[in-house]
Amino acid sequence: MKVLVVDDDRVVGISLKTILEAEPDITVPALGQDGTEAVALYREHQPDILLMDIRMEGMNGLDAASAILAEYPAAKILFLTTFSDDEYIVRALRLGAKGYLLKQDFESIVPALHAVFGGQNVFGSEVIKKIPDILSTPKEPDVSELPLNEKEIEIMKLVAEGLNNKEIAQTLFLSEGTVRNYLSSTLEKLEVRDRTQLAIYYYKHVQ
């Protein structure tokens, strides 16, 4: 199988090529060093798999993958990167990457390539473990360990829906002043400044 290797770091690229070509069934037709090259080399060599770094000078790996997939929807792209950054993982998944491995996980690379070639998706353990953290639990917002009482939680949710104090008061059958008081204590406990930051907090940490 043909594996196109693209990595910012020339040393890493050559090492990978050496390791991969030690396998009898793998050839590395070319080495790229950034996203632009990745796209051009992919067109030229039409490899079975593209093994690519994410962080690179110039066009990054994700944008390159996006461009390649637009042109070759069946492209098998396996990201090999140093950091398991949430942002990257999400974007890679969304793009339809076939895999996402950490460079640390060196001995996994060859078997991963075989697995991807066979149609599997391969994500390193660290990546898989991260996914639940990135996931929002849409069913029951994890509100249990927040230091808020029942009323404060209610108010937080309503703020996160965009209601103003008067509307919250009507919804909860409280006076507007009481709502303000509860809101005030909520802000203090969560260490945020105003209702907007509270809504943001809710979307980022709770829901």
Next chain:
Amino acid sequence: MKVLVVDDDRVVGISLKTILEAEPDITVPALGQDGTEAVALYREHQPDILLMDIRMEGMNGLDAASAILAEYPAAKILFLTTFSDDEYIVRALRLGAKGYLLKQDFESIVPALHAVFGGQNVFGSEVIKKIPDILSTPKEPDVSELPLNEKEIEIMKLVAEGLNNKEIAQTLFLSEGTVRNYLSSTLEKLEVRDRTQLAIYYYKHVQ
């Protein structure tokens, strides 16, 4: 490698056993039919991999996996199920399952077992594709489609980070009054009432 098979449906279990044992390097020491049996049989046979259904009478696959992993943290568990239900996928990931395949994806099972045995994580394409849907950022990231100009978009983003008008003014090198004016037009264009609703709009529809 020893593969313990647990499936509600006797027919499926026997079919799997037959298929797997056609492989020279796979043996199936036992067949279980529910979660309780899975735990007992795992203790008894200490298989290399547990291949298990999720929906089963009695104890389900996820709870069984949870119990087994508590006892054997290195257990390699591969779920084989009919439905790619969001709930299940999230829980399986959280537990630390090594894989999650759909039964439809029949010919994937053997290579997947080999991959898992080799230390990989294997998730079917349908599952991987689902993950972004489960992610908290479901909508399209098309800032370009919004009827806002450059400044208004900047301000929207900063509001969505929780900055107040003064801070936005400092960040953008504008006067606070100007920021208010731009904010005002942004609110009108997006048909939201205040900065909190704007932040919510951003998290729901943009980012």
Next chain:
DNA sequence: AAAAACCGATGACATTTGTCACTTTCTCTT
């Protein structure tokens, strides 16, 4: 060059928001 369009800024204004110190009301406990 004149007109139009645009960008940023002001000032005034009504509302909303958040904070604080208290009071009232209700509900338990003893």
Next chain:
DNA sequence: AAGAGAAAGTGACAAATGTCATCGGTTTTT
């Protein structure tokens, strides 16, 4: 029944927010 302690409310206040009309420069259009 008395009192402690909640839950809820009040009033006052400063600050922040959002709206509006308008003004002074640029740049663009014609």
